[in-house]
Amino acid sequence: MRKIFTKAQLSFPLALALVFMITPLSGELVPKHELAAHKITLEVAKDLHIRYGLEPIALGGSMMTKIEGFALTLRTYKSLSVEQARACVLDCVALYLQKINASSEVEPFLQEKPFTAKQLTLQFLVLEQNDLFKKENSLANFYLDKGKIVYKKCNSQTGQLEKVQEETYDQVASSAKK
Numbered sequence: 001m002r003k004i005f006t007k008a009q010l011s012f013p014l015a016l017a018l019v020f021m022i023t024p025l026s027g028e029l030v031p032k033h034e035l036a037a038h039k040i041t042l043e044v045a046k047d048l049h050i051r052y053g054l055e056p057i058a059l060g061g062s063m064m065t066k067i068e069g070f071a072l073t074l075r076t077y078k079s080l081s082v083e084q085a086r087a088c089v090l091d092c093v094a095l096y097l098q099k100i101n102a103s104s105e106v107e108p109f110l111q112e113k114p115f116t117a118k119q120l121t122l123q124f125l126v127l128e129q130n131d132l133f134k135k136e137n138s139l140a141n142f143y144l145d146k147g148k149i150v151y152k153k154c155n156s157q158t159g160q161l162e163k164v165q166e167e168t169y170d171q172v173a174s175s176a177k178k
Contacts (some may be wrong), residue, residue, distance in 0.1 A: 034063050036105035041072055044096050048074060052088060054124070061121075066111040070096065071121040079138035080126055082151050082165055086126070089144055090176055093117045093169065117169045118147040133161065144169060 006058040038059060045056035058073035095165070098104060100115045112119060126134045133140035133154040140154035141161055147169045152161040 006104060016113055024154070028110060031063075033109035036103065036135065037061060037063055037067055037070060037109075040103055040106065041070055041097045042097075044099055045051075045072060045074070045091070047095055051091070052076065053078065054088075058123075062149070063109070066162060067106055067109045067115075068111045069119045069121060070100065071123075073123040073125070075125040075127055076126055077129060079134060080142075082142075085124065085139055085142045085151055086172055088100070089122065089142070089149055089169070090121055092171075093120060093144065096120055096122075117144065117173070120146050133159075139175075 039089045041059045041061075042056075045054075045059070048054045049056070054074040054076050056072060057075050059071065061070040068130050097115060097117065097120070100110070101106055101113075107113070126139050126141060127177040128134055135156040137155075139151055141152040143150055149167050149172060150163060150167045152165050154160070155162050
């Protein structure tokens with residue numbers, strides 16, 4: 001499998017510049033609530049990079065007229081167990097929700113208040129240095145989508161991702177509080 005992007009092409013300054021420079025084809029400016037939402041996502045991505053060494057590779061969400069969801073895709077080259085991934089998801093969600101719910105810029109545009117984990121989509125790619133999924137002694141992918149956390153490993157013979165475990169965010173969060 002060929003690498004499409006190098007690490008240098010996916011830098012924070014590039015991501016930040018793209019967010020603030022992209023305009024729709026109609027020529028209208030990007031709505032302020034979208035810019036504010038992307039600013040929050042970039043702040044979260046920066047914090048996660050500092051805490052875990054996670055690198056942001058995509059951001060987005062559902063925010064045409066109201067902010068219905070935020071999305072962030074990150075990658076790491078560190079091997080991770082289900083337990084480590086679970087802790088990472090919990091921390092990421094807590095950080096993201098704290099920033100979203102504390103923002104006066106996005107608050108008027110949030111479809112649901114307070115914003116919850118069910119409106120977040122977080123994707124984590126666990127890669128080898130050649131940017132292929134990790135195959136040995138590690139998860140290859142895990143994600144939070146619509147309140148569910150799914151953990152996957154890469155089958156070393158087929159190269160396919162296979163689900164290892166699935167749980168709800170609410171179950172994980174309530175167990176962590178105990």
